[in-house]
Amino acid sequence: VKAAFRAQGIEPIPVAAGRRYFSEELRSGARDDVELVVGRGTWSAAAMSPAAASADGDNTPHLTLITHAPRMGPGGAMTLDHRFTADSDPYLLDHRIDGKLVLPAAGAAEWMAQFAAAAWPGWQVSELRDLRQFNGISLEADGERLIQLRARASSHSDAGTQSITVEMVDPAQKRPCYRATVCLVERLADAPVINLAAVTDAQPVNVDDAYGHYLFHGPRFQLITRIDGVSLQGVDAAVQGANVQRWLDRDGRWLFDPGLLDLPPQLAIVWSRVHHDMTALPSAFGRVTRYAGGDRSGPLKLAMRMLPDDQPQSVRYDAWITDAQGRVLVAMERCEGHMSAALNRLADKAKPGV
Numbered sequence: 463v464k465a466a467f468r469a470q471g472i473e474p475i476p477v478a479a480g481r482r483y484f485s486e487e488l489r490s491g492a493r494d495d496v497e498l499v500v501g502r503g504t505w506s507a508a509a510m511s512p513a514a515a516s517a518d519g520d521n522t523p524h525l526t527l528i529t530h531a532p533r534m535g536p537g538g539a540m541t542l543d544h545r546f547t548a549d550s551d552p553y554l555l556d557h558r559i560d561g562k563l564v565l566p567a568a569g570a571a572e573w574m575a576q577f578a579a580a581a582w583p584g585w586q587v588s589e590l591r592d593l594r595q596f597n598g599i600s601l602e603a604d605g606e607r608l609i610q611l612r613a614r615a616s617s618h619s620d621a622g623t624q625s626i627t628v629e630m631v632d633p634a635q636k637r638p639c640y641r642a643t644v645c646l647v648e649r650l651a652d653a654p655v656i657n658l659a660a661v662t663d664a665q666p667v668n669v670d671d672a673y674g675h676y677l678f679h680g681p682r683f684q685l686i687t688r689i690d691g692v693s694l695q696g697v698d699a700a701v702q703g704a705n706v707q708r709w710l711d712r713d714g715r716w717l718f719d720p721g722l723l724d725l726p727p728q729l730a731i732v733w734s735r736v737h738h739d740m741t742a743l744p745s746a747f748g749r750v751t752r753y754a755g756g757d758r759s760g761p762l763k764l765a766m767r768m769l770p771d772d773q774p775q776s777v778r779y780d781a782w783i784t785d786a787q788g789r790v791l792v793a794m795e796r797c798e799g800h801m802s803a804a805l806n807r808l809a810d811k812a813k814p815g816v
Contacts, residue, residue, distance in 0.1 A: 515631060525580055527710075535612075539613065540577075545609075549564075557679060559808060560811065570718060573630065579717060580645065587646060589645040589750060590749070591642065591643040592641075594745070594746050598632065600641060610632075621679065622647060626646060628641070628805060651754065653756045655788045668689070669688060679728060682704065682708060686699055701763070702762060703762065705767070718752050725781075726794055740801035741803075741808060748795050749794070757789075762784065763785075769796070776800060778798050782794075
């Protein structure tokens with residue numbers, strides 16, 4: 463039934479949102495209303511501001527990256543333009559490659575998740591699947607880069623879920639920079655508890671040495687607090703989340719937390735330097751899942767486990783970020799990257815005075 467409605471351009475209302483609207487209408491709606499239209503339509507996408515959306519139960523005001531409402535384009539596609547600069551996205555100042563500010567894949571993941579959440583209010587973003595980097599997003603420190611986010615709902619979704627194809631596109635060059643499928647649900651799954659065995663035959667790595675000799679990340683991204691062990695199996699570490707105010711100079715909250723999502727790729731660099739004397743940069747995330755519950759305010763643990771790979775200069779791994787009780791906050795599966803000795807230069811260029 464939902465697929466038939468979507469094929470006609472009609473978006474089904476999430477059950478929870480429909481119940482809430484019906485209850486509020488009975489309590490406080492005008493008695494002389496004879497017809498009510500509920501849901502998304504061309505009448506609301508352009509006009510609804512974040513403040514107005516808040517009154518209808520939208521979580522847009524809590525989406526710290528989204529400063530204005532997405533708009534509806536031809537065929538029901540949702541779009542949002544954003545001009546990246548050092549002022550609009552100050553965290554980019556701490557993620558430079560060869561002198562340019564570069565949006566990390568983790569940042570692209572958070573952008574696409576928040577865009578989908580703003581464009582489909584009433585739904586919860588549970589997963590990103592098949593996130594791929596095509597051309598990346600970079601800019602000069604004093605420059606700007608206009609990017610358009612585009613999203614379209616699939617007409618083939620299971621009951622209680624929606625699959626949204628999201629792209630970050632350079633409109634001037636007319637080519638995608640990132641693409642992923644965002645999975646929406648009515649309610650997030652509760653956080654599972656895991657208890658992975660520690661890596662064996664591991665060597666500890668001093669965090670200051672890692673950030674001083676292996677990694678190119680500035681202070682906002684330096685969220686690894688301890689590296690317990692690095693072995694051929696993977697890496698175990700203690701980590702912390704990114705502070706929104708410090709990253710963006712404004713209040714808000716994350717969905718996934720781009721700081722946390724960037725830590726497995728950082729540890730992949732540490733792993734590749736220790737075992738291969740090469741630097742690995744991420745190219746794809748197979749699946750990134752977030753869960754309800756869990757305590758992000760306390761100490762966090764990160765377990766990264768390497769996956770078999772036939773390519774000599776490729777890395778593949780899974781990673782889990784858990785709270786003190788072992789509850790999974792974020793799971794990252796089938797992450798991919800490419801190793802190169804030439805990229806070792808990035809750590810040297812990141813040093814003060816270099």
